[in-house]
Amino acid sequence: MQLEFFPSRTLTLYLVRLFATRIIGVLLMLVLVLQMLDLLSESGDILAYPGNGEPQLWTYVSLRAPQLVARFLPYSVLLATILTLATLNQNSEVIAMKAAGLSAHQVLAPLLLTALVISGVSFAFNERFVARASATLKAWQAVDFGPIPQDTAVRSNVYLRDGNNILMARLVTGTGRATVLDDVTWYRRDSRMMVTEQVRARRARWTAAGWALEQPVRFDVHSTTQTPLPALAVAPDVPPATVELTNIDPDGQNVFELAHTIRALKASGRHTDELEGKWWHRLSGPLSALLMPLLGAIAAFGLARSGQLLVRAVIGMALGFAYFVIDNAALAIGNFGGYPPLVAAWAPFLLFALIGETVLIRTEE
Secondary structure, three states, X not given: OXXXXXXXHHHHHHHHHHHHHHHHHHHHHHHHHHHHHHHHHHHHHHHHOOOOOHHHHHHHHHHHHHHXXXXXXXHHHHHHHHHHHHHHHHOXXXXXXXXXXOOHHHHHHHHHHHHXXXXXXXXXXXXXXXXXXXXXXXXXXXXXXXXXXXXXXXEEEEEEEEOOEEEEEEEEEOOHHHOEEEEEEEEEEOOOOOEEEEEEEEEEEEEOOEEEEOOOEEEEOOOOEEEEOOOEEEOOOOOHHHHHOOOOOHHHXXXXXXXXXXXXXXXXXXXXXXXXXXXXXXXXOOOHHHHHHHHOHHHOOOOHHHOOHHHHHHHHHHXXXXXHHHHHHHHHHHHOOOOOHHHHHHHHHHHHHHHHHHHHHHXXX
């Protein structure tokens, strides 16, 4: 006996083409609408910087669009699944396929194959384009949409402990000994952790004596007097390596860079559960597209003339959106230490895979 999971070659290509075109159509619709709304909300800030104009708006679109594609691709697969299966059901094509001897799994097999390819493309797209675009966009936003920094490893509003004291920088650029702190404030605190003085500087660079402040100005809290100071170095126990491990942006790093960052943080004794959850979600996130045909399969089966097609489509859509809600909730709980990172990233995927398979088997097989 020959067991074939896929239907005939002609039918497989027909279903793949039907499903793929709907995914592309829904994705383009979502990205175009959301990009226009996002651009309307951000255009005022972009054009507020002197000299910015239409080219900067297009630059923003080129950096924001990859993020929107990555975020809403699984939703597009869900909506395309509902549209495809509901259309097949409405036209009695599913009935014809089942009358020809195909099982529910065989009907869904071409859609699952397409979704698996979409998952692979999504992972590659995220690592190759989205991570780089996210890092560049965040660096651009950190300088208030001014000239885009050449170094995209820009961190904003960085706070560093220097014993009882605090070193704060509005912007941090560069790596290693080339690290530069901009708009720096050093807070001296007493044994009761009360601020006794502030030292402000336009820029700070690392030296053997600590962070050398350029043109520092001291403000004494008790006397409320402000005094210019000669050259001053502060925070000698806060080297550039410590600064590099502060305000990590996991969305701006690919899986290899993020894995290196996690190892460095672990070596320094830092808490890494949130970053580990993000790392595992880099793998489980794109695979969410593979679940959508399974969760939306309820829209494919049942008699369209019974008047329940709309109800089935709504149920399939509800299952898909419930997955996204629980996935985000599990990741958030994992960030607070409620779940181990591996469980937080993969448990929703496995749970809804079992739910989808159970519903399919109980209702159609």
